[in-house]
Amino acid sequence: MSKLLVTGGAGFIGSNFVHYAVANADHDVVVLDKLTYAGDRETLAGLPEDRVRLVVGDIADPEVVDALVADADAVVHYAAESHNDNSLSDPSPFVHTNLIGTFTLLEAARKHGTRFHHISTDEVYGDLELDDPAKFTPETPYNPSSPYSSTKAGSDLLVRAWVRSFGLEATISNCSNNYGPRQHVEKFIPRQITNVIDGVRPRLYGAGENVRDWIHADDHSSAVLRILESGRIGETYLIGAEGERSNLEVVQAILRLMGQEPDAFDHVKDRPGHDMRYAIDATKLREELGWAPAFTDFEAGLASTIDWYRANEPWWRKQKAEAEAKYAQAGH
Ligand code: NAD
Ligand code: TDX
Numbered sequence: 001m002s003k004l005l006v007t008g009g010a011g012f013i014g015s016n017f018v019h020y021a022v023a024n025a026d027h028d029v030v031v032l033d034k035l036t037y038a039g040d041r042e043t044l045a046g047l048p049e050d051r052v053r054l055v056v057g058d059i060a061d062p063e064v065v066d067a068l069v070a071d072a073d074a075v076v077h078y079a080a081e082s083h084n085d086n087s088l089s090d091p092s093p094f095v096h097t098n099l100i101g102t103f104t105l106l107e108a109a110r111k112h113g114t115r116f117h118h119i120s121t122d123e124v125y126g127d128l129e130l131d132d133p134a135k136f137t138p139e140t141p142y143n144p145s146s147p148y149s150s151t152k153a154g155s156d157l158l159v160r161a162w163v164r165s166f167g168l169e170a171t172i173s174n175c176s177n178n179y180g181p182r183q184h185v186e187k188f189i190p191r192q193i194t195n196v197i198d199g200v201r202p203r204l205y206g207a208g209e210n211v212r213d214w215i216h217a218d219d220h221s222s223a224v225l226r227i228l229e230s231g232r233i234g235e236t237y238l239i240g241a242e243g244e245r246s247n248l249e250v251v252q253a254i255l256r257l258m259g260q261e262p263d264a265f266d267h268v269k270d271r272p273g274h275d276m277r278y279a280i281d282a283t284k285l286r287e288e289l290g291w292a293p294a295f296t297d298f299e300a301g302l303a304s305t306i307d308w309y310r311a312n313e314p315w316w317r318k319q320k321a322e323a324e325a326k327y328a329q330a331g332h
Helices: 012-024 062-070 084-089 092-112 147-166 188-197 217-230 247-257 283-289 298-311 313-330
Strands: 003-007 028-033 052-056 074-077 115-121 170-175 203-205 211-213 236-239 244-246 266-268
Touching (some): 062 092, 074 092, 084 092, 084 147, 188 313, 217 283
Parallel strands (some): 028 052, 074 115, 170 236, 203 266
16 A cells, blocks of 8 residues: 555546546545646545545645655656647646646655656647558657647656656656546537537537547556556656547537437637647557556447536536637637
């Protein structure tokens, strides 16, 4: 048994990991989360109080961070500003949290000799052409496009430097697009599901040809737990589940599963600098650590995600008006 400090554990993927780690391992968890617009203490409801504790605070606050890191056996660092569209309207919180926040955690982990796992994204590698047979590997050069992905890339490079220069015991994982329950309604899949529930047509950026490599959040969590327990220090592992689909295909799958006509969506203004395609080669994770995803049927995972949003309207309803107001302002 060990004590994990999970940053951003009241957000979508961090809370999924807390639920997963408590159910599938005997770790106790302290969550450090600022409860920004994207964090919600209700994501941690139902967890045993003697094993999970929430501390509300900022990862860029050295005093709060130092005391919590001193008391932890390992840090699992999810906290971030995570939405590309927000980073285009105001990059400032992305620099604060993703760069200064990661730096603050790294300094505390260095001081206390604490094991560190850094959660990152495939977006640090930039994008691929639609007809390119290549996928991202741990050797792909960094080439981020947006303020979000560039601050995530910068945070990865800080971790790598702390490993090399200070001997920090760290690992990094770069995962593809997650879906599943408790994802903020600003993100593509929950935005369209909740639009359909509200009788509003889904909104596709541009032509809808852009490809994302979808993975269920539970599979992201199982991979992170495996890396934390068996990953080699200093290594980067890519996490993906062979889930490439165009945005158009995803919208049409949502419409079909929700009993709508296949053309019941609208094309809206494209995202500036919109990455065309992401694709992950997870061979290293599969072969070295023996990991495999449990969700191999995307439509089945999507159907259960739709069921979750139908059954949990009070959870997402409080986010919806603000998220749509931001989109209206940006013309999406
Ligand atoms: P999210 O926006 O749902 O959650 C982020 C959480 O971090 C929230 O609870 C928020 O309150 C908290 N937070 C933000 N700033 C903070 C600060 N300064 N101090 C403390 N807490 C703060 O994000 P998510 O989609 O769950 O993503 C989690 C992590 O996974 C991020 O690092 C992201 O880059 C990475 N990631 C996400 C995806 C994806 O598809 N969503 C894919 C790959 C990697
Ligand atoms: O209404 C929409 N219509 C639309 O066509 C929205 C919100 C999005 N899109 C498109 C843009 C993208 O091509 O759907 C795709 C997915 O969009 P997002 O959910 O915003 O995700 P993306 O930009 O791909 O980034 C996500 O995956 C990598 C996460 O938000 C990041 O945190 C993660 O690092």
